Amino acid sequence: MISLTNTPGQGAQHVMVIDDHPLFCEALAMTLTGALGVSTITMANCLGDGLEKVRAGEAPDAILLDLNLPDVAGLDGLLRLKSAAPGIPVIVVSSFQDSRIITSVIQAGAAGFIPKHSAREVFVKAFTKIWAGETFTPDSYVPPKAPTAAAKAVDPAARLSDLTAQQARILDLVCEGKPNKQIAYELSIAETTVKAHITAILRKLGAQSRTQAVLVANKASFASILRSDSKGE
Numbered sequence: 001m002i003s004l005t006n007t008p009g010q011g012a013q014h015v016m017v018i019d020d021h022p023l024f025c026e027a028l029a030m031t032l033t034g035a036l037g038v039s040t041i042t043m044a045n046c047l048g049d050g051l052e053k054v055r056a057g058e059a060p061d062a063i064l065l066d067l068n069l070p071d072v073a074g075l076d077g078l079l080r081l082k083s084a085a086p087g088i089p090v091i092v093v094s095s096f097q098d099s100r101i102i103t104s105v106i107q108a109g110a111a112g113f114i115p116k117h118s119a120r121e122v123f124v125k126a127f128t129k130i131w132a133g134e135t136f137t138p139d140s141y142v143p144p145k146a147p148t149a150a151a152k153a154v155d156p157a158a159r160l161s162d163l164t165a166q167q168a169r170i171l172d173l174v175c176e177g178k179p180n181k182q183i184a185y186e187l188s189i190a191e192t193t194v195k196a197h198i199t200a201i202l203r204k205l206g207a208q209s210r211t212q213a214v215l216v217a218n219k220a221s222f223a224s225i226l227r228s229d230s231k232g233e
Contacts, residue, residue, distance in 0.1 A: 014040040016060040018050040018081075019093070020069055024116065028064070028093075031120045036127055046070055047077045054085045062130070063090045066116070067105075075108045076217065079160055082109045083168035089130055099142045108161050112136030159216060162204045170197050175214050 015038050019025050025043055032038040042060060044050035048071050050063070063085065067077055081090055089111035094101075102113045111130045114122060115138050126136040137143075163171065166187075173183045180198070184191040198210070207213040 013038040013062075014042070014060045016042040016044065016050060016053070016058070016063045018044045018047060018063065018069070019066040020045045021066075031123050035120045035124050047072050047080065051080065051084050054081075054088075059085075060088060062111070062127075063088055064093050064114075065090055065110075067092060067094050067096070075104060075160070078105065078108050078110060079168055079217075080172050083165050083172060086165040091126065091130065091136070097138070097140065099140075099144070102137055102141050103144050106135060106137065110135075113138065113141070115140075159205050163201060167197050167201050167204070170194060171201055171213060171217060174198070174201075174210055175217050 013036070015032055017025055017028060017032075019028070029041050029043075032041055040060075042053060042058060044053060047065075047069050050065075063081065065078060065081060067074070069077060071077075078090060078092065090109070091112045091114060092105050092110045093114045093116050094105075095116045097115050105113050112126050112135055114126050114136065118138070122138070129136045160168070160171075169187065170183055173186065178186070180191050180194045184194045187194070198213075202208065202210075202213055205213050205216045207216055
């Protein structure tokens, strides 16, 4: 497996692409192999397929994720993927280019954001920065002003990004309506450990109950980000 200190083209690379548009995937594969020297490309046409491959043991060096998928709602897909594949950089490739959305994507833990129809030079630049441990955003991105403590407290993406990988996975299962006993069984941990994690999750999200925690998770969508930000403009 290539380390993040390597530059594109050095040694074997394995990239997973999660996208449901065949023509874009074909063009992206040509860019990855031709311009970046990627030797192995795994395709998944939905988040569920990508998660299944990761949980089955597939360990790519990076994951390219389109958030506009049939089984993805806003930032939920990114958060679930980060939980399932801790340590693997997830790069969002999306047709959404609003700076507020890019900010939320980066806050949620993405290693970078690449506009979907960027030239191959942009992909090379993005991978070069990400391999060097930096975060990539497009030239058109306008960083927001430093948020106040109050703004951070109400931003669902910021609160969700504070969760550990295990806590994010547990919240994902809570959102699926699974009880503590079932969560403990699926994660092979004690039920008391699940309860402790849920207590920590509620504290980090500022929620009083599991239902409120689910609502916070559901608010991490592009539509809610744009609506809430536009109210302050």
